[in-house]
Amino acid sequence: MTGADLPLWAAWLVVALVLTGAAFSLTGALGLVRLKTFYERVHAPTLGATLGTALILCGSMLLLSLIEGRLVLRDALIGLFLTVTTPVTLLLLARAAAHRDRHEGNPGAPPKP
Amino acid sequence: MSRVLPYPVLSVALALTWLLLNAPPTPGSALLALAVGLAVPHAMRPLRPQSVRVRAPGALARLGVVVLADMVRSNIDVARIILGLRRGERRTGFVSIPLDLREPFGLTVLAVILTATPGTLWVQYDSDTGHLLLHVLDYTDGDEWVRRVKDRYERPLMEIFA
Amino acid sequence: MSAAAVLDWGLGLAQGALVLAMALAAWRCLRGPRAHDRILGLDTLYLNGMLTIVVHGMRTGSGLYFEAALIIGMIGFTATVALAKFLMQGEVIQ
Numbered sequence: 001m002t003g004a005d006l007p008l009w010a011a012w013l014v015v016a017l018v019l020t021g022a023a024f025s026l027t028g029a030l031g032l033v034r035l036k037t038f039y040e041r042v043h044a045p046t047l048g049a050t051l052g053t054a055l056i057l058c059g060s061m062l063l064l065s066l067i068e069g070r071l072v073l074r075d076a077l078i079g080l081f082l083t084v085t086t087p088v089t090l091l092l093l094a095r096a097a098a099h100r101d102r103h104e105g106n107p108g109a110p111p112k113p
Numbered sequence: 114m115s116r117v118l119p120y121p122v123l124s125v126a127l128a129l130t131w132l133l134l135n136a137p138p139t140p141g142s143a144l145l146a147l148a149v150g151l152a153v154p155h156a157m158r159p160l161r162p163q164s165v166r167v168r169a170p171g172a173l174a175r176l177g178v179v180v181l182a183d184m185v186r187s188n189i190d191v192a193r194i195i196l197g198l199r200r201g202e203r204r205t206g207f208v209s210i211p212l213d214l215r216e217p218f219g220l221t222v223l224a225v226i227l228t229a230t231p232g233t234l235w236v237q238y239d240s241d242t243g244h245l246l247l248h249v250l251d252y253t254d255g256d257e258w259v260r261r262v263k264d265r266y267e268r269p270l271m272e273i274f275a
Numbered sequence: 276m277s278a279a280a281v282l283d284w285g286l287g288l289a290q291g292a293l294v295l296a297m298a299l300a301a302w303r304c305l306r307g308p309r310a311h312d313r314i315l316g317l318d319t320l321y322l323n324g325m326l327t328i329v330v331h332g333m334r335t336g337s338g339l340y341f342e343a344a345l346i347i348g349m350i351g352f353t354a355t356v357a358l359a360k361f362l363m364q365g366e367v368i369q
Contacts, residue, residue, distance in 0.1 A: 011278035015285025018330060022289035022296075024188060025323055029296035031195035032303045032319055038312055039234070040205055041303075043191060043250045045319040046231040048296065048326070051188040056289075056326050060333050063282075067336060074133050074338075075329070078345055082322075085352040087228035087235070089318055092359035094236045094248070097311040099363055110207050110236055110246060 006066055014063045021055030024048060037108055038097055042090060049086045054079060117151070119158055122165060124150040165218050169272050176269040183230050183265070191231040191250060206252035207236070210245045210259050214267050219274040226266050233262075286334045293327040314358045321351030 024047050031044030057075045064072040101109035118124055128150030135142040167173060193199050214220060220238065227233045227247065234248040249258055297320055304316030325347045332340030 006278040006282070008276075008278050008281065011281040011285075014333075015281055015289075018289045018333070019285055019292075022292040022326070022330070024192065025326060026292045026296040026299075027192045027195050029299040029319055029323060031191070032316060033299050034195060034197075037205070038309065038315075039236075039248045040250060041312065042234050042248070042315060043231050044195060045300075045315065045322060046228065047188055047191055047195075048319065048322055050184055050229050050231065053322075053326060056329055060329055063333050064338075070137060072136060074136055074341060077130065077133055078325070078329070078341075078348060081345070081348060083225060083229065085348075087224045089352060089355045089359070090228055091224060091235050092356055092363075093311055093315060093318075094234055096359045096362040097309075098236055098246075100309075100311070110248070111209070112239075112246075 010062070010066055014059045017055050017059035017062065021052045021059065023052075024055065025052035028052065039094070039108070039110070042094055042097075046086070046090070049082060053082055118154070120154045123154050123157065127153050163217070165274075167273055172269045172272045176266070176273070179265060179269075180226050180229065187230040187232045194250060203250075204252040205248070205250055208247045208249055208252070208258045210247055210262050212238075212243050212245050212263075212267060214271055214274075215243065216271075216274040219270040222274075223266055223270055227262070233258075283334070286330055290327055290330050290334075293323050293330065296323040297327065310362055311359075314355060314362070317358070318351060318355045321347060321354070325351070 028044045028047030028049075031047070032041055035041045035044060057079050060075045061072055064075070098110045128146040131146040131149050132138050132142065135146075138146075194203060212220075212223075214223065224235050227235050232250040235245070236248050237246040238244075239246075245262075247258065247262070252258075300316045300319035300323060302316070304313050304320060306316075307313055325344045328340050328344045328347065332338070332344070
């Protein structure tokens, strides 16, 4: 187990960051189940992809920096990568859904831009 | 300059990524980072990526702060909607926004911003008419969303990537 | 409570929440009803799985999990893009 020689406030801070981030991710996944239509549901996972990931990665960087005694910024790469890729995935999914809904003439299909 | 370093920003970004992945930096990994930063942009050359010009660094920093604040606020808003903590009726809908921004990098950054703030979803952009179709989780009548996107994000982006 | 105990319990709780999020995403992935719902569920499943591994790396203090998380993120992105492309071009004639 790590962090035996860590100050208590640091441990609480890391745990608070990670737990808040995990709570946001869980809320996002809950939205995936609870919301009614597809276009509403696409909004839900963004919670985990933005603030949830950011808080967990901040907690991870803080913990590793304190344990190793130097600034560890490696985890920011995951955040950067996710920031660049999430728009692409969601945009493609939304376009695929819009395309299919329009093609099939569903009542919830998006209008032309 | 352009012969050795065709894309200076890409070179710096690649070298920094390499150093971050191989932290803590040693002389060997610094040398490799330099090699990666010098060699890989040449491999990118046949793809002919457009070079980016950032005009207003101050506006970029301000936009970053605005987006960060909006991200936190809209995260909390959407979490409240999902958990059912918000009273009153909620409607969702599509909003069509006429954009004046045509610069590809500006549009890319706008897509990242709108995705990073939950509650707005980029559905489709028509490059012929310049209209953007957005799905919003908290729909309001009138042009409140249009003004919000144009004032808060589009104007600084046009300033930055003009 | 000692710092190690706080970390152990807190991070364990966070892992539990993330695994629950994975279960909810898997439910949406299995339930559908449309194909794009399933892909959205799969994407969320990948994301939460990646975060679970990051938190696991924090609990063990090993740097190896970082690479695993990065690779899962990349594979999740590629898979989702490929599937969304397939939906647009494989099933609906353009």
